[in-house]
Amino acid sequence: MNQLATYTGRKKRNATHATILLSDKIAHFVITLGGLATIAVVLLVGVFLLVVALPLFYSATTDLEQSISFNLPSDQLLASGLDESGSLAWFCNTDEISVIEVKTGNRLLTRSTESCGLQQASSICHLRDTLQSAFGFEDGTIRTGRLGLTTSYVPRENIPPSAISLNIGELVVINNVIYLRSSNDVTKKIELLADLDEPVSASLTRPIINIDLAITTNGFCVAALDDQGNIRVEKRSFQKNLITDESSVSTLEATIKEDRGYSDFRFIRVSGLGDQLFVFTRAGVFKRLLIRDVTRPVLMEQRRLLQKNQTITHVTRLFGGSSFVLGDDSGTTRILFTSRDTSVTTKDGLETKITATFASRLNEHHKQKKGTEITAISASSRSRLFAVASADGFIQLLQATNHSIVAEISSKKSSALTQKPQVLLLGSREDNLVAYDGKNLASWKIVPGYPEVSFGTLFGKIWYENYPGSDYAWESTGHESFEPKFSLVPLLFGTIKATIYSMLFATPVAIFAAIYTSQFMTPAWKSKIKPIIEMMASLPSVVLGFIAGLILAPLIESGVMIFITSLFTVPITLLIGAFLWQFWPLGLRSRVSNWRFLSVLFVALPLGILFGWSVAKPTESLLFDGDIFAWLNGRGASGWGGWVLALFPLSAMVATLIISRFINPWIRQRSSKWGHWQTACIALLLFIAGFFLAGITSTAAAMFLDALRWETRSGVFGTYVQRNTMVVAIGMSFAIIPLIFTIADDALSSVPDHLRSGSLGAGATPWQTTVRIVLPTAASGLFSAVMIGLGRAIGETMIVLMAAGNTPLMDWNVFSGFQTLSATIATELPETTQGSAHYRILFLAAVLLFVLTFFINTVAELVRQRFRRRVHEL
């Protein structure tokens, strides 16, 4: 600095003031830091969304917590379970019920079966979420009751003195009650519950070998099987009188005596709703009875499920209620459920199918069938996750819906167990797993992740429970006893459908309008028209959604034919107007060219709509037997009307091409002596001829396609619903047209004037200049305008939410609704719990939207920059 200052021969007199230097430094620092931080935060959006969504794809982990040697006094194990947190286990055998701390193997409580009336029990079914149980006895009687560990939270003032000073995780037993300090402020009280309800059902006389229980909406259903194959079903429903508050119990029952010699039935199961009864023999034969009316069970199916040499070892009901896991002696696990199918011959139209098979690992690798039989199955009560143990010590966590193996544990390899597992208990929170093999008690801590979600369930076809086959389905907020169905495909499809149909309408209108304003309007007019269109851009989308969903939807429904015919008559009227306009001499035309727009706006457009209105009825009776809604529902006999509508634009294009390619040159050679009037007449006649040519071609093609029995009604046309794609397309065009229009107009206007002037000066008409000079130059700009419109259409939320009906369908029908990614996020995200699979899937949907729009916008931006450079060079 100092040296530079001496150029003038003088020394710099004043040094820059320190505060100025300081403030400059501070400003530099603040702006750089703040600017970089702001940019980083903005760019963080996508990263954060991905971080939330990614845990969906993490695989499960299992950790052996401990394995202790432990044995129960008797082998006759009837039932077992865990408490709510999974730290205590209980085992019920013929002599006693004992509660064991899983961590140490300490026996905390024991109660003899005699004291609770279970000494004669031969079979117990225990539901883990409600503790409701059904008991079958040696003498053939059946009782219901409650069995298991209940957990309740103790208020601070009720904690017994000896339980107050517990450390976290410690427990103490006081008067047969376990007190457990679970966290800083919470002490839990855990009690063993084993009580039996009255009455006793005693219609069977032989020992009960298997029993099952299902809780229905207003009661329960018990089914028992004795050792001779006789079945007893009872449905009990409790009704509460709303006025007197008295509850009444009604019991419906049936005994099915086995008379056909199938005495080897071993397993009996009822469906979760209590309407189907399943009995299985060990050899793999099963019977399905419909017990919707319990007093009259009807046999629906009787069939062999497995091959001859296979034996069923376990049958367990899964979450969802109507599917079962079968384990066999070869180590194979099968999922089966009944579903409706049109090709089925049973009386109720349902058929039981094996929908998934998990082959055992050893089976595959060693071709060895011995010693791999399934010895225990434990199903989760909150999802379709279940654990399977086989005799060789393998424990697998499986997911029934997406057929995935969530985790595998080799208990022998880690020497957690030495014998074959006898008992397998999956914690009710799906966070721990306890196994017992007669000598050891081992427990694993598991983090299942999101086993119900995988790439396959999100983007592939999945065979859900009670579905006739694999399908894409989005059903996130159903009843809590059904599994949610998370396929993003219907939502993606809806997004794409909305975008395509909206763009189909908005793009031509916006681009044409932009060409007209930039090329054929005087600047004075343009400065008036452009703000009007841009005003459209500032309309909030919720307003557009309201107008589309609540005003346009009923309006279009009442006049759908008028709308359809107007789509054709308005352009036709405009063309007729143009041909009539040509009758004016050229000089006059160019002088009044400003009036062209006004005459279009106030004369041709209303006339076109009027024309559409007047031909709506005749068209409807001609093409759709007089009632378009009935026709769309598939009632009209012939489908050719739809083809005519669909093919007319195409045939009009073909006709235009034929005329301009072959007829125009021919006329041109003959027209050198014609007057202006005559030429205009010929042009008009030519247009009329072209119109009829298009009409005839499309009708002929339609009849041909109809004769081939091809239909439009399963494609782009179909049943009409009020809030449909067409309504969305119109509503969305309010948002997209101004966007595309503005960018396209900017692109067209930025084509250098010298190009235009040159062309006009060389004698080209404005139209020729537009088509041959301006459009090719601005093409990339127009493309980027369309891409930006596309990006907006993909992400638009409120219009779609309010006007699309939000049904996750997958068809191309213009008259049906759909559901998009964005609308789903908007409606469902506030209702999900943080961290749930649904929550993360919605974030994944947001990531998809982000990536889609980011990609499209990047392409648009790159093209636009290229366009700018090119224009700059010209």
Place this chain on the structure above:
Amino acid sequence: MNSSRFQRHNIRSPFSAVMAHGEPWVWLMSGALAIAVMMIVGLLLFVTVRGSLHFWPRPLYEIVLRNGETCLGEVTSRETHINNLQDDKDFTARRLVHIANFEITGTHYRWIDENDIASTQQPIVATVVERLEGGRFHGFPVRVLKNGIAVTNGPEMAWKKYKEIAPTVRQQFRDANYLDRHDRGELQQRLRRARLAVFDARLKYGSEQNSFVEAAQEKEKQVSKEVALLSNHLDSKLASLREANQGWDFEFKTAEGISITLPIEEIVQAWQPNNIGFWESFRIYGARWWEFLSDDPREANSAGGVFPAICGTVSMTFFMAILVAPFGVLAALYLREYAADGPITATVRIAINNLAGVPSIVYGAFGLGFFCYGIGGWIDELFFTASLLADNQPTYGTGGLLWASLTLALLTLPVVIIATEEALAAVPNSMREGSYACGASKWQTIRRIVLPRALPGIMTGLILAMARAAGEVAPLMLVGVKKVALDLPIDTSFPFIHPDREFMHLAYLVYDVGFQSPNSQAAKPMVFTITLLLVALIAILNITAIYIRSHLKRRYVPQHF
């Protein structure tokens, strides 16, 4: 160039001259523009007309049907109805009549066939009553009662008496309600704070008895005593206010002849549309607009006012502007003035440009996950543990004004950055160079030369961002907009600004009233009015942007020399 094409161009014929003008294509393009103009003008006209006419008093018709039924109502619309789907000739004209009196008729609207009408008249004394609950009431005044005893008789006298006492009764009712809601709410807040303080002390110093916990408990006892005292005081005040109102009733007779008695304090407004002239109509029109703009909503937002929503929209937009302006300008200044031009800056610029096109709902999801659950949950754990554990009620861990403003700030940030950058780029380099030549530092140049010159552009970008935020709904549905939130985010109770509160929003109200209202037919006119208000608000913001742009441009226009 092939020869045939060359040849074709050489033919001079009137036909090619006509064809060269491409008139059909030009007309199609003109038609496209006309359609776009028709769409926007039609929409704006439609909204303006439907929205502004809603409050105008319309005549009440007493319609006697051929079967002897009578009803009293406003004719909302007429249409021709096709009775038989097979036969197009068989149609009748019918009217949609707003018959009100939901508790008697079970419906608000009714279709009446023209053919069924025996006679129609406009009774002079027919009265429209807007009441607090149950929708409108249409009937004929009979008498005004005080404690069940008739004060006046005859429709005219009763109406006169009502006019006389209504303002005082209504005012007292409002006062009582204000006391009940506001003052009692504050007392409850005090109680809650004291209770949470005890809980907090327990958390901090252990559950065993110690001096801190005891002190807090002592405080709680004291506060609850005070509150009980104040509450008694409030109760007596309320009782006296309510007593003054109680007993004033207005008896009406419906068209069917059923007698209905309405407490006067629950009558929001009443008018006799067949008995008033233009100016009186205009006064009622104004009064209903005033109620709309200044009152709380009633009946699931389908009636009453939208003041909380206006307040919510304005405060949210304002907060957003405060948040977005400095950061947007900082980022733009960095990109334009400090960052070295290169591939990285170009990439960042493209990325920011693209973020402006990312759907708003994506920002909403980000706001919910990052601000509400992430930062909000963290704040709650640090500072509001008691509230979280004792009441299981998140303070910042759920949607609220702050998070909504931040989310929208993020959403509009790219727009503001782009606008600011463009404004900065528009400042001619010669001015910067001139400033440097005079010895100014970089910051001085930016502050004194560049920023003032770029200010109109920055302001325009900011105001356009505000206009966008005022109309945005989708992200707000996730981060804090509520269907009903009568506690305003800015009010007179300490600390005056409540960034944690959920709020109402005009644009969300359009969605909510239009789509989630149990009585959508009756709510539709209300939606139009809200829409009109929203569009007007956004138009005002846009016009302000244009005004500021031109105004500031004049002030800071550089002197050319």
